[in-house]
Amino acid sequence: MLQTVSEPKSASTVAPDSGDSTLLPLELKGVGFRHRGQQLLQGIDLRIGGRGKTIVMGPNGAGKSLLLRICHGLLAPTEGERVWCGPRGHRAEDRRRRQAMVFQRPVMLRRSALANVTYALAVQGYPRRKRRERATAALTRFGLASLAQRPARVLSGGEQQRLALARAWALAPEVLFLDEPTAALDPAAIKAVEEAVAGFDRMGTRIVMTTHDLGQARRLADEVVFVCRGRILEKTPAEEFFDTPRSREAQAFTRGELVW
Numbered sequence: 001m002l003q004t005v006s007e008p009k010s011a012s013t014v015a016p017d018s019g020d021s022t023l024l025p026l027e028l029k030g031v032g033f034r035h036r037g038q039q040l041l042q043g044i045d046l047r048i049g050g051r052g053k054t055i056v057m058g059p060n061g062a063g064k065s066l067l068l069r070i071c072h073g074l075l076a077p078t079e080g081e082r083v084w085c086g087p088r089g090h091r092a093e094d095r096r097r098r099q100a101m102v103f104q105r106p107v108m109l110r111r112s113a114l115a116n117v118t119y120a121l122a123v124q125g126y127p128r129r130k131r132r133e134r135a136t137a138a139l140t141r142f143g144l145a146s147l148a149q150r151p152a153r154v155l156s157g158g159e160q161q162r163l164a165l166a167r168a169w170a171l172a173p174e175v176l177f178l179d180e181p182t183a184a185l186d187p188a189a190i191k192a193v194e195e196a197v198a199g200f201d202r203m204g205t206r207i208v209m210t211t212h213d214l215g216q217a218r219r220l221a222d223e224v225v226f227v228c229r230g231r232i233l234e235k236t237p238a239e240e241f242f243d244t245p246r247s248r249e250a251q252a253f254t255r256g257e258l259v260w
């Protein structure tokens, strides 16, 4: 489903290679999130640095999405702090431009597929005269060239998810957060998303992704962050996590048992 075209250079002058990442490492220090008297996340110490794909796993309601939203900056922690420690991490504009997030249900503007991508490039400050070419290359990369003029909101769920990935691809982010991007997709669409994630990884984009799918986590993860009841119980290299999970909760989770 994915077309082979050359992978885009970063929209900025800096290639999104972890060696010269301008944002990473990302550190959460003593992060908590409280809402209406409920402690939904607590005591989160997490460092995301270097290359690779971090897969965030855990039972329903554990706080995975909250954690990703806090990492991305969509939510502010009510306790502790989130710090981008790279040389340009202190600049809000750089943080906004150099990271992207893909959601389970893609957020599409009421305009064509192509315009969704060119708009994102415009917001990022990409030169006007080059936007269309770059957006078209991204749509082609994700097998969406023939749907470029179709209103984005009438695309199927799988097509919209590929469009969300194409939009992120055009932006060439240093860090990409994906929150259950395949939860509502059929097997072919899931494969396309997994190939895209691997492509982002090859491009040097740091991946942080949640999934419920153990098979998918095994295929993609370099490391696993296991979240349960609002806390991180493990941050472990993937092989070790699946072979010998340390916590009782992760042991049960990897056996496919319910964890509360």
Ligand SMILES: Nc1ncnc2c1ncn2[C@@H]1O[C@H](COP(=O)(O)OP(=O)(O)OP(=O)(O)O)[C@@H](O)[C@H]1O
Pocket (backbone or CB within 6 Å): 035, 040, 058, 059, 060, 061, 062, 063, 064, 065, 066, 067
């Ligand atoms: N913006 C928010 N404000 C207040 N509470 C929230 C917010 N987002 C999520 N919650 C609550 O926080 C808890 C954790 O939710 P979250 O979506 O992070 O879990 P999750 O691990 O991603 O779960 P699932 O696997 O079911 O998607 C839930 O009880 C949820 O109702």
